[in-house]
Amino acid sequence: MPLRVLAVDDEPPALEDLTYLLCGDHRIGRVLAAGSSDAALRLLECEPVDAVFLDIRMPGLDGLDLMRVLRRFARPPAVVFVTAYEDFAVDAFALKACDYLLKPVGRERLAEAVQRVAELIGGGPPGTGGAPHTGRGADAADERIPVDLGGVTRFVSRDEVAYAEASGDYVRLHAAGRAPLVRVSLAVLEERWAPHGFLRIHRGYLVSLRHVEELRSDAGRWTVRVAGTELPVARRHTRELRDHLVRWAPASGDGPS
Incomplete structure (x- = not known):
């Protein structure tokens, strides 16, 4: 309509x-x-x-x-x-x-x-749109994040973000070869994006499970490779990450093998 x-x-x-x-x-x-x-x-x-x-x-x-x-x-x-x-x-x-x-x-x-x-x-009748980012289901629609790049406001898709890295009072979003800074805390992103397949693996990193390529242990030190980058996994997050990866892969069909 x-x-x-x-x-x-x-x-x-x-x-x-x-x-x-x-x-x-x-x-x-x-x-x-x-x-x-x-x-x-x-x-x-x-x-x-x-x-x-x-x-x-x-x-x-x-x-x-x-x-x-x-x-x-x-x-x-x-x-x-x-x-x-x-x-x-x-x-x-x-x-x-x-x-x-x-x-x-x-x-x-x-x-x-x-x-x-x-x-x-989703093509529904007037007034049935729901909240602004609920199109294909309450938690399914993508979200776009405004970032300032040289005085121009651009938008980064949440689904493009492989991982987010804490940087002082900001967060650096690593997405499709770009790494813009946004003024938001990693804790806020963790709370907002957890239902969309993002998991905190370290005090400085939040990763997208769909972008995880490999989880590795070397002499008790765990790391995860996300979009070609190796990131540390805090010991207290290791079990949770492994459990989520096991559950995520069959459900999404595009998670890590």
């Missing part, structure tokens, strides 16, 4: 441009518009939507606050932030936003965000 979306921006020209682009996407059947968070909430009382394309800096209730309200809905819409500011990408990640677009938004980049919404929603 065509998607029903709501665009929210307090600047009329920006709101007009955004609604124009959204209306031009064949996957969208209806576009509602609101000039403030309060107006958006009034609209949503009468017309549920699949996704909200939301500015962040607005007077009164800003975009981040509005998303916190939307998350309390019985059936929260997916949220795509559309903003001129890079500073809020980490906060958007923490709130599990579907995507994060920087103004001015091009048609191609917006189309990517719409595709992501469509995949998460």
Whole structure:
């Protein structure tokens, strides 16, 4: 079914441009518009939507606050932030936003965000999308993490991450040949990603079980190879890692042999 979306921006020209682009996407059947968070909430009382394309800096209730309200809905819409500011990408990640677009938004980049919404929603009717990152099941959908690369916000897919490495107050994500830093603790990632096949193996490392290639013991010292890199395994995590690898491989079909 065509998607029903709501665009929210307090600047009329920006709101007009955004609604124009959204209306031009064949996957969208209806576009509602609101000039403030309060107006958006009034609209949503009468017309549920699949996704909200939301500015962040607005007077009164800003975009981040509005998303916190939307998350309390019985059936929260997916949220795509559309903003001129890079500073809020980490906060958007923490709130599990579907995507994060920087103004001015091009048609191609917006189309990517719409595709992501469509995949998460799974083609259901308006208002049935669930939380922003629940498409193929409550814990199955991928998650994208905003990272700052030379002043440009890019996104790294959680499923691409082979392992995460603690680096002071940051975490370095090792994914597909890239290793960006993100401002989040390893403990937070461990809690969030444990249901998705990630396991803490050391105080400094969180690994994706699907990317584990080998587990080895040498004179009582355990190591694991992940995406071609050998990582230490703390003694207290060894048994848990072995048990998880045994369970993971038959279930996923693509775990270590």
